Amino acid sequence: MxxxxxxxxxxxxxxxxxxxxxxxxxxxxPFMIDGVEYLEGINLTQEDFFKKLADGADVSTSQxxxxxxxxxxxxxxxxxxxxxxxxxxxxxxxxxxxxxxxxxxxxxxxxxxxxxxxxxxxxxxxxxxxxxxxxxxxxxxxxxxxxxxVKFESSIYIMLDTLYYLKKGGRITPAAAALGTLLKLKPVLQIQGEKLDAFAKARTATQGKNIMINAMLSDFENRFGGIDAHDVHLSGAYSYDLEKANEFKGEVEAAFPGYEMHMDPLSLVVSCHIGPGALAIAASRKIHV
CATH class of the missing domain: 3.40.50.10440 (Dihydroxyacetone kinase; domain 1)
Known part of the structure; x- marks a missing residue:
């Protein structure tokens, strides 16, 4: 063997x-921050990264x-x-x-x-x-x-707390960011497969969390074979705000009886483009051999 x-x-x-x-x-x-290379998990922690981001550092990702x-x-x-x-x-x-x-x-x-x-x-x-x-x-x-x-047997929904970093990265126009900020919109993004796409726009964080939970409930029913099948890994992720993440974890577990939600910080590559305060719900089908 x-x-x-x-x-x-x-x-x-x-x-x-x-x-x-x-x-x-x-x-x-690797990350380049103000011209200096940092390595995630080596000399760049979550706390260091978000502090530099808040201070307006020039941040770019590498491979x-x-x-x-x-x-x-x-x-x-x-x-x-x-x-x-x-x-x-x-x-x-x-x-x-x-x-x-x-x-x-x-x-x-x-x-x-x-x-x-x-x-x-x-x-x-x-x-x-x-x-x-x-x-x-x-x-x-x-x-x-x-x-x-089984690569497409997964879903992620992410609710942003701010449009600033999408605007900074050129992923939305300044006008769209200004309008979204004025209306206090909470965009919900989706990853199913290769791309990060827009999914919905919420007016409040509560509405955004409900949109994500309902979208995942629909995926469980229509893509993963039913909420009671216990054939799916349920996960969550967040950027920087652990207290908010734990509150969301409780809400998700209440909506998915019998499931315990694993929660991790979002990858810094994603956080770099969406900023702090984001929440995500994710699922992937269990592999059977």
């Missing part, structure tokens, strides 16, 4: 120290360098027969395409890059699924194929 290593990056919400406890390797996501990636693969292949690498969705970053290209050169049959269109808590679940599949005896190719087979 092949000895399989699991590697991911911090866009999964799993930090390098957490990876050690799980028996996997986690690559820190792990090809050199660093190859160096890690080579080191891991001295101990393991195969590697399953789970990077950020190809629809949200070029890191997956870069890794796929690198793996096709000199690592064919040894490194399997998973492109399963996920980020944050649904990406985290893919990593946990990969560990379980490996422990059940699957090889690298079988794990990659299984994760990609």
């Amino acid at each position: 092949s000895k399989v290593a699991i590697i991911t990056d911090t866009n999964s919400g799993i930090m390098p120290a957490d990876g050690e406890a799980l028996g996997i390797k986690v690559i820190p996501t 792990p360098s090809p050199g660093a990636l190859l160096e890690l693969w080579d080191a891991m292949l001295k101990e393991y027969d195969e590697i399953v690498y789970i990077p950020l969705s190809s629809g949200l970053s070029s890191s997956c395409q870069t890794a796929t290209m690198l793996a096709s050169d000199d690592y064919e049959g040894k490194v399997f890059v998973v492109n399963n269109q996920r980020i944050s808590v649904t990406m985290r679940q893919s990593v946990l699924d990969a560990i379980e599949l490996r422990d059940k005896g699957m090889n690298g190719k079988e794990i990659k194929d299984k994760l990609e087979e």
Whole structure:
């Protein structure tokens, strides 16, 4: 039986120290902040990041360098027969395409890059699924194929607290941001597959949370086979406001009897574009072998 290593990056919400406890390797996501490179989970914490964001720092995201990636693969292949690498969705970053290209050169049959269109808590679940599949005896190719087979069996809904960062990143016009701020709109965004799309506009945070809960209830019924099936992982995420996140967690669990909601901070790559105060609900179908 092949000895399989699991590697991911911090866009999964799993930090390098957490990876050690799980028996996997986690690559820190690089950020350029006012011209200085920081590594998520190494010398950039959630608190540091949001403080810099609030101070008006110039923040941009990057991807792990090809050199660093190859160096890690080579080191891991001295101990393991195969590697399953789970990077950020190809629809949200070029890191997956870069890794796929690198793996096709000199690592064919040894490194399997998973492109399963996920980020944050649904990406985290893919990593946990990969560990379980490996422990059940699957090889690298079988794990990659299984994760990609169910890649669209997930949903994320995110409610923003502010339009400022979407405007700053050029994702909405200043006029639209000004109107939304004037009307105190709470946009709800959706991730199903590759892209982050607009889903709804709420006038209050309460309405926005209800929109997300009802959208997920609909997904449970129409995409995941029913709320009572207990065949789905239910998760939540937030940017910076843990008290608000825990309140939302209670509301979600009340709407989904029998489910316990796992809650994590949103990936800083997402937080960079939407700012603090965001709330998200997410789900992914459980994998059965």
